[in-house]
Amino acid sequence: MTKRYRVKLNLARNCLRYVIKAYCIREIYLPYYICPTVISAIRKENCYIKFYHINEDFSPNTENIPTEAYVLYPNYFGISAKHVRALSLKYQNLIVDNAHNFYMPDCGLVSFNSLRKFFNVKDGAYLYTSKLCEENFALDDYFYETFDSLTYEDMKENEIRLNNQDIKLISITTERYIDCINIEQEKLKRLEKFKFFHERYKGINELNIELTNADVPFVYPLLSKNDKIVEELEQEGHIILRYWNTLPDNFEEYRFYCNLIPIPLNSNIYVRKNTLHK
Numbered sequence: 710m711t712k713r714y715r716v717k718l719n720l721a722r723n724c725l726r727y728v729i730k731a732y733c734i735r736e737i738y739l740p741y742y743i744c745p746t747v748i749s750a751i752r753k754e755n756c757y758i759k760f761y762h763i764n765e766d767f768s769p770n771t772e773n774i775p776t777e778a779y780v781l782y783p784n785y786f787g788i789s790a791k792h793v794r795a796l797s798l799k800y801q802n803l804i805v806d807n808a809h810n811f812y813m814p815d816c817g818l819v820s821f822n823s824l825r826k827f828f829n830v831k832d833g834a835y836l837y838t839s840k841l842c843e844e845n846f847a848l849d850d851y852f853y854e855t856f857d858s859l860t861y862e863d864m865k866e867n868e869i870r871l872n873n874q875d876i877k878l879i880s881i882t883t884e885r886y887i888d889c890i891n892i893e894q895e896k897l898k899r900l901e902k903f904k905f906f907h908e909r910y911k912g913i914n915e916l917n918i919e920l921t922n923a924d925v926p927f928v929y930p931l932l933s934k935n936d937k938i939v940e941e942l943e944q945e946g947h948i949i950l951r952y953w954n955t956l957p958d959n960f961e962e963y964r965f966y967c968n969l970i971p972i973p974l975n976s977n978i979y980v981r982k983n984t985l986h987k
Contacts (some may be wrong), residue, residue, distance in 0.1 A: 713815065716836040717879040719849040721808040722750040724821035724836040725781070726876055728804060729754040731842040732818075737804070738780045740769065742962040744953050747781075747806070763962060766917070768792045776800060779818075784810045786930045786971065790923035793817070808834075809927035812896055824879075824887060826927055827975070828895065833883040849880040896925055902974040903929055910938075915968075928971035932964070939970055947973055 718724050725747065728734070736757045739748065751758055762770040767785040769792065774780060779802045784793055787810035794816065796803050803817035811827040813820070815837040824833030832849050906929040907918065915932040931938065939949050952971055956963050 711839045713837055713839055714841055716838060716841070717884070718834050718836055718846070719832045719874060719877040719879055721806065721821055721823040721826075721834040722746050723874065723876040724834050725804070725806070726750050726754050727836060727842050728819050728821075728838065729756050730844065731838065731840045732779075734779050736779065738774050738778055740781075740783065740962075741956055741960060742953070742965055743783055747783075762960070765961065769796065771796070771799070774800075778802060779804060781806055783808065784813055786928055787813070787926035788918055788920060788924050788930065790921050794923075810923075810925050812925040813923055824883060827899075828887065828890065829975075830883040830886055831880075833879045833887070844876075846876050846878055849874075849877040899925060899974045906931070906972050906974075926974060928973055931970040931972060932968055933970060934968050942970070942972060949973075 716724070716727065718727060729737070729751065734754075734756055736759065737751060738759050738761055739751070740763050741760050742763055748758065761774060763785075764770060767789050769780075769782055771780070776799060778800065780796065780800045781804040782789075782793060782796050783806040784790065790810070790813060793803075793805055793813070797805075797817045801818065805813070805817040805820035807813040807820050808823040808826055811822045811824065813822070819836065819838040821834055821836040824830050824835070903920075903926050907914075910929070910931050910933075911918070913931075913933055913935065916930060918930070920926070942949055949970060949972070951966065952969065953966070955966050
């Protein structure tokens with residue numbers, strides 16, 4: 710069995726850049742419905758992108774993708790483990806983006822996750838790979854003293870800081886914090902919150918969500934045209950952000966951009982101040 714390494718980097722998007730370097734990838738298949746930072750990361754490595762569509766259940770439409778191709782599939786909202794596993798049987802060069810499921814078992818050619826999407830930290834991602842990059846990368850030396858009082862404004866400032874970050878190793882601050890928390894307990898809390906929102910909204914959710922044992926969601930994805938739900942959630946203190954940039958309205962994925970309401974499952978991390986943000 711090929712040895713697997715865990716490489717600790719500063720950002721999930723930079724895990725992807727690391728993979729492109731290590732495996733000398735020149736062309737990669739990517740879904741249209743994806744965070745634009747992923748596209749930007751790939752282009753920074755001069756890698757050619759071909760796009761594919763996804764279906765209404767987030768499963769990929771891979772009819773025209775060769776089996777030897779490098780295919781990136783994002784584990785959408787942490788509820789798509791079954792699609793990850795099906796793809797791993799078909800594509801030997803599957804790259805699994807688990808930014809939305811920190812707890813998903815390693816799968817595919819490589820996989821990577823994001824600590825800062827699941828825990829109260831400002832950087833951090835784990836990459837699981839059989840091939841290491843020959844380059845040496847600097848340590849992310851960003852230091853912050855406290856985690857418990859991070860606000861939404863802090864989060865936005867941090868996103869700006871990270872926008873053009875090169876590939877770096879994870880910061881010592883984040884490593885120390887992760888060593889001090891009960892990761893399994895955080896997992897149970899998240900699943901309980903998901904269960905709460907599912908009981909509340911499953912009757913109107915256009916998505917048919919059935920979690921597997923490998924699914925630990927990043928958000929509760931509620932697909933609904935009822936805009937009043939967003940108002941209600943914001944009044945309760947939740948920060949609702951739309952995913953991601955708009956797509957052509959003749960794409961099946963367009964409805965996700967317009968009507969998908971991602972309800973945070975870790976909303977206690979960021980303390981809301983005064984105004985509402987989208």
